[in-house]
Amino acid sequence: MAYSVKQANEYIAANVKSVKGKFRPKYHMTAPIGWMNDPNGSVYYHGAYHLFYQYNPYGEEPSVMHWGHFVSTDLITYTDESVALAPTEKDETSCYSGGAVVAGGALNILYTRHYEIKDEKKEQVCMVRSTDGKTFVKKHHPVFNNETLPENISRADFRDPFPIMLNDKFYVFVGGTDRELKKGVVVVLKGNSLEKLEYAFTIGPYDCLGDMAECPCYCKVDGKDVLIVSGCHVKEQGNDYKNTHASVFIVGELDFENGRMSVDYVKEIDKGDAFYAPQVISNIERPIIVSWQEMWNKSYPTRDMEHGWVGSFTIPRELKLCDGDIIQTPISELDNYLKSDRDIKDVIPKCADIRASFDGKGSLVLLGSNGQIVIGNDGGVYLDTVNSNNGNGCIRRTNGHYASTSVRILLDVSGVEIFVDDGREVISSRMYIDGDFTISVDGNVKDITIKEIGVPV
Numbered sequence: 001m002a003y004s005v006k007q008a009n010e011y012i013a014a015n016v017k018s019v020k021g022k023f024r025p026k027y028h029m030t031a032p033i034g035w036m037n038d039p040n041g042s043v044y045y046h047g048a049y050h051l052f053y054q055y056n057p058y059g060e061e062p063s064v065m066h067w068g069h070f071v072s073t074d075l076i077t078y079t080d081e082s083v084a085l086a087p088t089e090k091d092e093t094s095c096y097s098g099g100a101v102v103a104g105g106a107l108n109i110l111y112t113r114h115y116e117i118k119d120e121k122k123e124q125v126c127m128v129r130s131t132d133g134k135t136f137v138k139k140h141h142p143v144f145n146n147e148t149l150p151e152n153i154s155r156a157d158f159r160d161p162f163p164i165m166l167n168d169k170f171y172v173f174v175g176g177t178d179r180e181l182k183k184g185v186v187v188v189l190k191g192n193s194l195e196k197l198e199y200a201f202t203i204g205p206y207d208c209l210g211d212m213a214e215c216p217c218y219c220k221v222d223g224k225d226v227l228i229v230s231g232c233h234v235k236e237q238g239n240d241y242k243n244t245h246a247s248v249f250i251v252g253e254l255d256f257e258n259g260r261m262s263v264d265y266v267k268e269i270d271k272g273d274a275f276y277a278p279q280v281i282s283n284i285e286r287p288i289i290v291s292w293q294e295m296w297n298k299s300y301p302t303r304d305m306e307h308g309w310v311g312s313f314t315i316p317r318e319l320k321l322c323d324g325d326i327i328q329t330p331i332s333e334l335d336n337y338l339k340s341d342r343d344i345k346d347v348i349p350k351c352a353d354i355r356a357s358f359d360g361k362g363s364l365v366l367l368g369s370n371g372q373i374v375i376g377n378d379g380g381v382y383l384d385t386v387n388s389n390n391g392n393g394c395i396r397r398t399n400g401h402y403a404s405t406s407v408r409i410l411l412d413v414s415g416v417e418i419f420v421d422d423g424r425e426v427i428s429s430r431m432y433i434d435g436d437f438t439i440s441v442d443g444n445v446k447d448i449t450i451k452e453i454g455v456p457v
Contacts, residue, residue: 008066008083012057019308023301023414023432026351027337027455028293029053029070029313032080035060036311037292038160038215038277040067041100044284045107046133048073051281051290051313052084052109054097060303060310065094067111071133074333075281075288075316077455084136085128091115096123097215099162101170101194102283106131108194110161110172113142122146125161125174127194144172144189144197153187153202154179162217162279163194170194171256173216175229176202184209184231186216188259201259203227208241208248208266210234215247215277218254219287222321225254227261228269228289230277239399240268244297247278249326267326271396272383272428273298274415275314287319288331293415293428299391301432302414314428315410315417327423330410334453342450348437349452354409358402362443366411369435373416375409376443377402381420381427388431398425411437412453 016032024030029051040052048071055068067085072078085095096112109128115121124142146155153176160175172189183205190200204213210231217228227250234246247270252263269278270291278291291314294300300310317328338353348354348366356364363376374384382397398420408419418427441448 003064003066003086004088005083005086008057008086012083020305023307024309025312025412025415026457027076027334027453028315028412028415029078031055031057031068031309031311033057033308034310035062036068037062037294038097039279039290039292039313040097040111041109042279042290043100043102043107043282045102048133049075049281050100050107050133053313055083057083060300060308065096065114067095074336075331076333076337081134085111085138089113089138089140091122093117097160097277099217099279100282101163101165103165103194107133108163109136110143110163110194112159112161114159121156123156123159125158125172125189125197139195143195148199149187150199150202152178152180153185157212158187160215161189162215164218164282166256170197171200172197173218173227175213175216177212178205181205182211183207184211184213184229186213186227186229203261206250206266208234208246208250210245215279217278217280219280219319221287221319221326224251224264224321225261226251226287226319226326227254228278228280239271239397242271242396243273243295245276245295247276247291251326269328270426270428271398272426273385273392273394273396274430275428281316288316289319289328290314290316293430301389301391304391312415317426322422322424325424328426329419329423330408330417337453337455339452339454342452344439344441344448344450346450348411348439348450350411350413350437351453351455352411353451353453354411355406355447355449356409356445357404357406357447358444359404359446360444362441362445364409364445364448365440365442366437367440368433368437371431371433373431373433375407375418377405381405381407381418381425383416383418383427383429385429385431388429388433390430390432396427396429398427400425410453
């Protein structure tokens with residue numbers, strides 16, 4: 001079957017009214033219909049944020065992947081624009097993930113041209129250019145020859161290019177695998193132009209990248225080099241890597257000239273069961289990431305209920321260093337949408353910012369008509385979604401043990417993100433609970449404030 005941007009947009013327009021909105025988030029970016037996953041090409045360009053995403057408008061599964069396109073002026077409210085990319089080339093069955101960089105006044109996108117039929121599979125780094133942020137023109141030929149990779153690097157599993165510009169030279173981070181060791185690596189390409197890249201060096205392999213690295217990106221955080229990568233089939237280690245796949249910060253010093261990275265530490269980004277493929281937003285001074293608020297290899301209730309959609313983004317998070325550790329906080333723009341305080345005895349809005357402190361052991365229970373979530377502290381802060389109807393309910397907890405600590409809980413209809421100890425640790429999940437929420441408190445919980453988050457519909 002042939003695909004096109006026009007065809008995708010016509011399908012969306014004809015079918016979007018069939019989508020059921022009961023559990024759709026209000027202030028987390030969500031596709032109008034169908035399946036969405038990884039953020040792609042996140043960039044500030046021509047006075048607005050452009051956040052693309054992996055997208056199958058035709059169904060609620062990751063099948064033939066397009067690039068959807070959000071535009072926002074503040075990363076909270078947004079519009080869903082026309083589909084940006086479709087698999088139109090003869091040698092692509094999907095347009096997989098990639099990144100963007102602004103250069104020469106243009107928006108330059110690198111994406112993965114994915115081709116997979118029966119036993120044949122290949123992935124190539126390809127280029128798209130836009131001069132207005134609305135129309136996107138593909139370069140027909142790949143910008144890198146996979147056959148020039150070192151022998152141990154897979155040519156077939158080689159995806160998710162993320163470009164940066166440094167000292168008038170382009171560097172591109174690509175997810176890969178060492179096929180001899182069966183471990184994930186990040187391959188770095190370089191070039192004076194994005195249209196012709198060559199191999200530079202490899203970072204890894206690292207155990208935290210499992211057997212395949214995906215969606216690598218790079219930023220500076222308070223003077224430190226930070227590589228952000230997702231790994232496939234990462235082995236569980238104590239309280240880390242509880243999901244099939246995992247996303248990590250790799251913090252240290254990256255020497256582009258000599259092609260090596262010295263690593264200070266590795267940190268799992270989110271302890272929950274709904275966080276994958278985070279990407280840095282390019283062309284801004286603040287290091288901000290946004291991620292898919294879901295996870296692979298699990299059930300998806302909105303698909304099971306035939307609601308016509310799956311997936312959303314997390315709230316964008318700003319990164320900072322505090323006492324040598326990376327912390328994540330919701331972007332300050334969200335504060336512009338906070339409404340007046342609600343009393344703990346009131347009905348809790350489905351979109352809310354709840355803040356509290358644990359002074360010892362205690363818990364908050366958010367209860368609906370057919371389920372609940374629990375946020376508690378029993379030495380470590382935890383999120384219990386066992387009775388939240390999310391299909392894979394579990395209890396996830398922080399690595400840190402806190403005698404006392406603060407939590408900030410962001411609710412959005414079917415999603416929850418918990419920022420612990422001012423963002424030192426984060427737990428994200430999903431929930432599908434009917435009815436209004438009420439809140440009950442047990443143990444040593446104090447300083448509770450509840451504000452509704454109101455965004456224009």
